[in-house]
Amino acid sequence: xxxxxxxxxxxxxxxxxxxxxxxxxxxxxxxxxxxxxxxxxxxxxxxxxxxxxxxxxxxxxxxxxxxxxxxxxxxxxxxxxxxxxxxxxxxxxxxxxxxxxxxxxxxxxxxxxxxxxxxxxxxxxxxxxxxxxxxxxxxxxxxxxxxxxxxxxxxxxxxxxxxxxxxxxxxxxxxxxxxxxxxxxxxxxxxxxxxxxxxxxxxxxxxxxxxxxxxxxxxxxxxxxxxxxxxxxxxxxxxxxxxxxxxxxxxxxxxxxxxxxxxxxxxxxxxxxxxxxxxxxxxxxxxxxxxxxxxxxxxxxxxxxxxxxx
Amino acid sequence: xxxxxxxxxxxxxxxxxxxxxxxxxxxxxxxxxxxxxxxxxxxxxxxxxxxxxxxxxxxxxxxxxxxxxxxxxxxxxxxxxxxxxxxxxxxxxxxxxxxxxxxxxxxxxxxxxxxxxxxxxxxxxxxxxxxxxxxxxxxxxxxxxxxxxxxxxxxxxxxxxxxxxxxxxxxxxxxxxxxxxxxxxxxxxxxxxxxxxxxxxxxxxxxxxxxxxxxxxxxxxxxxxxxxxxxxxxxxxxxxxxxxxxxxxxxxxxxxxxxxxxxxxxxxxxxxxxxxxxxxxxxxxxxxxxxxxxxxxxxxxxxxxxxxxxxxxxxxxxxxxxxxxxxxxxxxxxxxxxxxxxxxxxxxxxxxxxxxxxxxxxxxxxxxxxxxxxxxxxxxxxxxxxxxxxxxxxxxxxxxxxxxxxxxxxxxxxxxxxxxxxxxxxxxxxxxxxxxxxxxxxxxxxxxxxxxxxxxxxxxxxxxxxxxxxxxxxxxxxxxxxxxxxxxxxxxxxxxxxxxxxxxxxxxxxxxxxxxxxxxxxxxxxxxxxxxxxxxxxxxxxxxxxxxxxxxxxxxxxxxxxxxxxxxxxxxxxxxxx
Ligand SMILES: Nc1ncnc2c1ncn2[C@@H]1O[C@H](COP(=O)(O)OP(=O)(O)OP(=O)(O)O)[C@@H](O)[C@H]1O
Ligand SMILES: [Mg+2]
Numbered sequence: 001x002x003x004x005x006x007x008x009x010x011x012x013x014x015x016x017x018x019x020x021x022x023x024x025x026x027x028x029x030x031x032x033x034x035x036x037x038x039x040x041x042x043x044x045x046x047x048x049x050x051x052x053x054x055x056x057x058x059x060x061x062x063x064x065x066x067x068x069x070x071x072x073x074x075x076x077x078x079x080x081x082x083x084x085x086x087x088x089x090x091x092x093x094x095x096x097x098x099x100x101x102x103x104x105x106x107x108x109x110x111x112x113x114x115x116x117x118x119x120x121x122x123x124x125x126x127x128x129x130x131x132x133x134x135x136x137x138x139x140x141x142x143x144x145x146x147x148x149x150x151x152x153x154x155x156x157x158x159x160x161x162x163x164x165x166x167x168x169x170x171x172x173x174x175x176x177x178x179x180x181x182x183x184x185x186x187x188x189x190x191x192x193x194x195x196x197x198x199x200x201x202x203x204x205x206x207x208x209x210x211x212x213x214x215x216x217x218x219x220x221x222x223x224x225x226x227x228x229x230x231x232x233x234x235x236x237x238x239x240x241x242x243x244x245x246x247x248x249x250x251x252x253x254x255x256x257x258x259x260x261x262x263x264x265x266x267x268x269x270x271x272x273x274x275x276x277x278x279x280x281x282x283x284x285x286x287x288x289x290x291x292x293x294x295x296x297x298x299x300x301x302x303x304x305x306x307x308x309x310x
Numbered sequence: 311x312x313x314x315x316x317x318x319x320x321x322x323x324x325x326x327x328x329x330x331x332x333x334x335x336x337x338x339x340x341x342x343x344x345x346x347x348x349x350x351x352x353x354x355x356x357x358x359x360x361x362x363x364x365x366x367x368x369x370x371x372x373x374x375x376x377x378x379x380x381x382x383x384x385x386x387x388x389x390x391x392x393x394x395x396x397x398x399x400x401x402x403x404x405x406x407x408x409x410x411x412x413x414x415x416x417x418x419x420x421x422x423x424x425x426x427x428x429x430x431x432x433x434x435x436x437x438x439x440x441x442x443x444x445x446x447x448x449x450x451x452x453x454x455x456x457x458x459x460x461x462x463x464x465x466x467x468x469x470x471x472x473x474x475x476x477x478x479x480x481x482x483x484x485x486x487x488x489x490x491x492x493x494x495x496x497x498x499x500x501x502x503x504x505x506x507x508x509x510x511x512x513x514x515x516x517x518x519x520x521x522x523x524x525x526x527x528x529x530x531x532x533x534x535x536x537x538x539x540x541x542x543x544x545x546x547x548x549x550x551x552x553x554x555x556x557x558x559x560x561x562x563x564x565x566x567x568x569x570x571x572x573x574x575x576x577x578x579x580x581x582x583x584x585x586x587x588x589x590x591x592x593x594x595x596x597x598x599x600x601x602x603x604x605x606x607x608x609x610x611x612x613x614x615x616x617x618x619x620x621x622x623x624x625x626x627x628x629x630x631x632x633x634x635x636x637x638x639x640x641x642x643x644x645x646x647x648x649x650x651x652x653x654x655x656x657x658x659x660x661x662x663x664x665x666x667x668x669x670x671x672x673x674x675x676x677x678x679x680x681x682x683x684x685x686x687x688x689x690x691x692x693x694x695x696x697x698x699x700x701x702x703x704x705x706x707x708x709x710x711x712x713x714x715x716x717x718x719x720x721x722x723x724x725x726x727x728x729x730x731x732x733x734x735x736x737x738x739x740x741x742x743x744x745x746x747x748x749x750x751x752x753x754x755x756x757x758x759x760x761x762x763x764x765x766x767x768x769x770x771x772x773x774x775x776x777x778x779x780x781x782x783x784x785x786x787x788x789x790x791x792x793x794x795x796x797x798x799x800x801x802x803x804x805x806x807x808x809x810x811x812x813x814x815x816x817x818x819x820x821x822x823x824x825x826x827x828x829x830x831x832x833x834x835x836x837x838x839x840x841x842x843x844x845x846x847x848x849x850x851x852x853x854x855x856x857x858x859x860x861x862x863x864x865x866x867x868x869x870x871x872x873x874x875x876x877x878x879x880x881x882x883x884x885x886x887x888x
Contacts, residue, residue, distance in 0.1 A: 112764060144766030154757040157780045167765040170775070219765065229764075 040300050043280045048081055052297045054287025057274065060087030062126075063227055063257035064109060069123035071104060071113065078104045080281045081123070086227075091249060091258040093272035093289065095265070095304070101281040102261040103151070106229050109259065110146045111139050128226065144171070147220030147256075151232040153212035155204035155219075160196050163204045163215055167223035182222055189252065190218035191244050210241030217248065221256070228252065230260040234267065246271050265305055269293045277301045357862075364859030367852035368618035370611050373457035373469055373603040374428070375585055376443055377450040379408045384430050384441055385457060385469045385585035387603070389848065391426035396444065412446035419445075427848065431460075431467035432584055439466055440848045453604045456486035458582070460592060461599040463628060466849065470582035473589060478577040486602075489580065493600060500575050500594045507571045510564050518560050525553040534715070598634075622856065631810065631840060632850040636857060641815055642728070642808070642830035643864060647797045649732035650739065654792055657736065658743025659778075659785055665744070666751040667773055679748075686741035694802025697734030702726055702806060722827050726807030728816045729826035734806050735799055739792035746791060750784020751777060786876040790869050797865045800834035808835040810843070833861040 043049045064086040071079040078101045086092050094102040104113065111132065113119045125132040132142060144167070155163050162169070164186050165179045173179060183200070187193040192214040196207075204215055213233060220228060230249075234242040249258060249271045262268050268275055268289065275292040277285045277300075285292065285301045296302045375385040396416060401409050416423050425444040433439055460468040472489040474481040483492045532546035575595035582590050598621070601614050625635030661682075669675045706723035714722040723729075754777050762772040778785075800808070809829045816828045837857050844850035 110764060112760060115760070115763060140766050140768055143764060146764075148761075148764035150757060150761065150764075152757060154755070154761040156758060156761065156776050158775075166762070166767075166775075170765065170767045170771045216761070219761075223766070 040279055040284075043080075043282045043284070049282045049284060051083060051283045052285040052287075052301075053084070054285075054291055054297070056288045056291065057085055057087065057286065060085065060090065062086065063088035063128065064259070065126040065129075066105075066109075067124045067126070069105075069108065069125060070121065071101075071108060072120040073116065074118040078281050079108070082278075082281075082283045083123075084276060084283055084286055086257060086259055087274060088257050089254050090273040091253050091260060091271055092274045092276065093268040094259065094261045094276050094278060095263070095268050096278035096284075097304070098263075100278045102278055103231050104281075105278070106148075106231050106259060106261055109227070109229055110143050110148055112143075112148070114139065144223060145225055146227045146229060147223065147225040149213070149216050149220050149228070149230040149233045151235055151261075153209060153216050153236065155207070155212050155215055157205060158203070159201045160204045160207070160215060161200040164218050164222050166219060171223075186218040186222040187215075189221050189248075190214045191248050192218055210237045210244070213237060213241065214245065214248070217245070221252070226257060228256045228258045230258065232261050232263060235263065242267070265293070265307070277304060279304075360855055360858050360862060363852065363855035365856075367856045368615050368622070370459070370601065370603055370606060370614045372453055373459060375452045375454050375457065376428070376448050377452075378443070378447050379412070379449050380405075380447070383585040383587070384428060384443060385454065386428040386430040386441070387459070387469075389427040389429050389440065391424060393422050393424055394444075395421055396423050396446070400444075415446045429467065429849070430585075431469045433465045435584065435586070435588065435590070439846050455604055456490075456602055457604055458490075458600055459603050460582075460597050461633070462592070462596050463598060464596065466629060466633065466846065468582070468590075468592060470584045470590065472580060473583050474581040476579040476581055476591065479579075481581070490602060493580065493594070496578055497594060497597070497600070500578055503571045503575050504595050507568050507575075510568050510571075514564050515561065518557050518564070522553060522557045525550045531715075598628075623860070627811065629846070631836065632844050632846050632853060636831075636833065636836060636860065638812055638815060639831040639833045639836040639857075640860070640864065641817070642812065643797060643833045643861070644868070645816055646728055646732050646735070646803075646830060646832065647793055647868060649728065650735045650796045651789055651793055653732055654736035654739050654743050654796075655785070655789055658740050658788065658792075659747050661740075662744045662747035662751060663773065666748050667769070667777070682741045682744050686745070689801075690738055690799050691801040691805075693734050693738045694805035696737070697730055697802060697806040698726070701730040701733055706730065726805065726809075726829055727827040728807055728830045731803050731807040731830070731832075734802050735796040738799065738802065739796045742791045742795060743785075743788040746788025747781065747785050750781035750787070753784060754780045783876045783880045786872055786879065790872040790876070793868050793872060794865060797868060798834055798861065800832070800838055803832055803835055804838075808832040810835075810839050833857060833864065837861065 062085040066082055066084045066086070069079055069082045070077065082101075082105060094105065096102055107113045108121070109125060109127075109132070113121075121133065127142070127145065131137065147167075156166060158166075161179075161183055164183045165173070168179060168182055184193060184197075187196055192211060195211060196215070199206075204212065207215060213236065217230075217233070234245050237245065246267060249260065252258065253273075260272065272289045274287065275289045276283055277292065277296075279300065285296060285298050287297075292301060293305050296305065371387045373385060373387055375383060377383050401413055404412055423445045425442050428441050428443050429439065430436060430441045431439060454471055456471050458470060458472055460470070462468055472486050472493075473484070475483040475489045475492040483489045529543070529546040529550040532540075533543045536542040572595075576593060578594040579591045580594060582592055584590060599614070599617065601610070606614065622635045623640060624637050626638060627636060628634035665675060665679065702723075702725055706721065706725065706727075709723040710718060710721055758776050758780065759772055762776045767775070807829045809831065812829050812831045814825070814828055816825050816830050817823065818825070837854055840850045840857060841854045
């Protein structure tokens with residue numbers, strides 16, 4: 001589906017920086033007037049913090065729209081009025097200090113937080129225009145339209161082959177040819193085919209950590225989802241495996257809408273088209289990656305991306 | 311650190327010599343280690359006792375002949391011996407001329423004497439199986455070269471020296487060597503005929519009986535359904551009469567064949583002289599095993615030993631269970647245990663799945679969980695009473711009313727049987743399975759479940775494809791514990807179906823092959839029966855240990871099989887993470 005809606009702009013690495021830089025002149029009019037202390041202190045007080053959203057995003061077609069989304073774990077609120085648009089066919093990075101709600105936001109997109117007891121939400125999210133949180137929505141069908149990669153690799157206790165085709169298996173797909181084809185395509189897509197093709201029937205738990213993570217990516221893209229959610233996919237990996245996964249994201253870009261959480265500023269700047277900075281449950285600033293890293297509007301963002309706090 | 315300064319730069323603790331008694335002999339170390347050692351010692355001691363006593367039972371010992379001061383002779387195997395202090399009345403009972411010698415021999419040993427329990431056999435002659443023989447009674451002790459030990463189908467063992475081998479009443483061999491050779495030559499064919507006879511008696515007659523019984527039931531059923539004088543009943547009665555006449559003819563045929571075999575076998579006899587000097591004819595067909603105890607080399611002894619073990623595990627019991635084999639009990643134990651595992655595992659797993667995966671935590675679930683845990687501590691006899699009251703008397707009686715009405719008032723399911731026993735034990739072991747399964751389910755990482763949900767799997771798909779396979783080794787652990795607990799349980803079984811002697815195995819070649827209503831023999835109950843209900847308690851005692859050894863071995867085998875299975879599952883699902 002994502003391929004059908006191939007993004008309307010260009011398709012490739014250079015495109016995003018063009019889009020981001022194209023708007024800089026317009027954005028430059030907005031001065032980085034608020035000090036770092038201002039917005040962060042407001043967020044710390046639990047006040048509503050207006051998100052600084054760059055104009056570059058206005059031109060993008062939305063794959064996922066998030067409107068005034070709040071989330072509570074029991075009595076404690078983890079997300080405060082988050083509103084953002086995740087552009088179709090682009091890579092959007094979520095950055096922010098630990099515990100600021102990045103994973104929570106990501107897990108809200110495919111309603112994985114439903115599984116946590118005592119979670120309450122307000123606001124709404126839309127996937128391609130249809131509400132995600134509508135009571136009539138079939139959560140299982142919804143999740144089938146998204147793929148998710150977790151912070152820690154979580155292969156299932158079965159063979160590599162069965163791991164990859166799991167999303168098809170639960171849909172009742174039996175045709176061996178279809179399964180074989182999907183398995184190969186996904187493993188190639190996750191850059192694991194060469195390493196795994198001779199041991200498809202062996203247990204996935206025998207793979208190395210990096211291979212397991214790539215296997216999880218293969219699994220996430222096996223059912224051809226519209227949106228790919230990645231929660232710190234490289235945090236458990238060595239630089240080489242990280243590099244491969246970054247290359248992979250680079251390749252998948254355009255075909256899939258990708259939302260990725262990362263703690264690694266270089267990774268965010270290398271791989272993403274847009275970057276969102278969160279703090280204590282609020283979305284502080286959101287814009288093109290190049291802008292966010294070179295000329296952020298807020299001092300807080302500048303401080304965070306340059307490593308001066310957080 | 312102020313202490314360090316006053317100690318010339320060294321820390322307070324660093325100042326101590328590093329090897330102190332306390333460092334090595336730490337009290338808690340000794341206490342905990344001692345506790346473990348005691349526990350191990352008790353377990354090892356128990357096993358060692360059972361193994362020592364159990365393995366020795368079948369070893370053939372020498373046959374000793376004692377000439378007594380009274381002029382009598384006794385012969386047999388020494389079962390055990392002990393030192394004792396003879397009471398004065400013992401000597402007073404002796405005749406005048408022996409009393410002096412007996413007193414002086416005892417006095418020379420400080421008032422003590424050695425006595426041995428001699429297995430003298432020959433029950434039909436002496437009315438006893440064992441006899442105490444004290445040192446001071448003995449005039450002479452010999453090991454008769456040709457003393458034969460006969461293990462018989464009836465009346466227990468017989469000890470004697472061979473005089474002649476008789477065929478049709480006339481002697482064909484007169485020296486012990488020739489008699490022994492003749493026995494070896496003919497015992498095979500005689501035993502084959504005896505087996506054939508037993509087959510006729512049980513299988514063939516049983517088959518005819520079964521047909522007759524079915525016809526009778528049909529007639530009875532017709533009478534019940536249509537009334538006594540109805541035409542249908544008359545037809546059924548005629549059919550029964552026909553079957554009966556055929557059956558009678560068949561019975562006659564089988565009986566004739568049995569008689570022919572008996573007559574052929576009856577011509578082979580052995581003339582034996584007992585220690586007391588009596589000459590007795592023993593029918594060769596009555597003898598299970600015979601060997602010249604004092605002429606056996608090591609190989610011969612091992613052969614007798616192994617053949618006794620083989621008989622023990624593969625044959626049916628004789629002589630009120632104190633001799634022969636325990637095959638029906640082994641079979642009953644294994645079948646009942648497997649049936650119990652098959653029943654308890656699905657129920658336990660389903661219950662645990664509900665508790666762990668579906669139920670929302672709360673007071674009710676906690677209460678249920680506590681109740682289940684406490685159920686594990688309920689005395690097993692309580693489950694037996696419940697099984698008898700509920701399964702046999704309520705469910706079983708209703709099943710009989712519905713499906714076996716024509717057999718009433720004889721109960722079919724309305725009494726103890728292997729199905730009810732397995733169900734009762736399944737109930738008994740249910741808590742173990744539930745608790746183990748719950749733990750296994752809880753140990754499945756949440757990340758795996760989330761991964762599955764994120765792929766769009768439903769709850770049940772996640773449970774079936776991810777959680778259950780991953781929890782399987784833990785579930786197997788529960789099953790292993792259940793087997794260990796259930797296979798050794800005796801008390802409830804006595805109420806719901808274990809019997810001293812079961813006429814038939816629960817699994818056989820007549821339809822429907824598995825007879826869930828049949829009572830069965832069980833090794834645990836067999837042990838109890840041997841130890842406390844046996845007439846010939848001296849002979850039964852070593853069998854108690856042997857049977858115990860066997861029971862332990864069977865439970866260990868069942869467990870090891872399950873452990874091996876679990877190991878295979880583990881290897882499949884739990885390779886190292888990185
Ligand atoms: N299951 C939960 N129950 C209660 N509180 C939770 C739960 N999960 C997260 N939280 C809280 O919600 C807040 C946001 O957590 P979240 O996991 O989204 O942070 P994060 O930005 O992903 O952090 P990190 O970078 O360390 O992964 C934290 O304060 C956390 O303590
Ligand atoms: Mg996180």
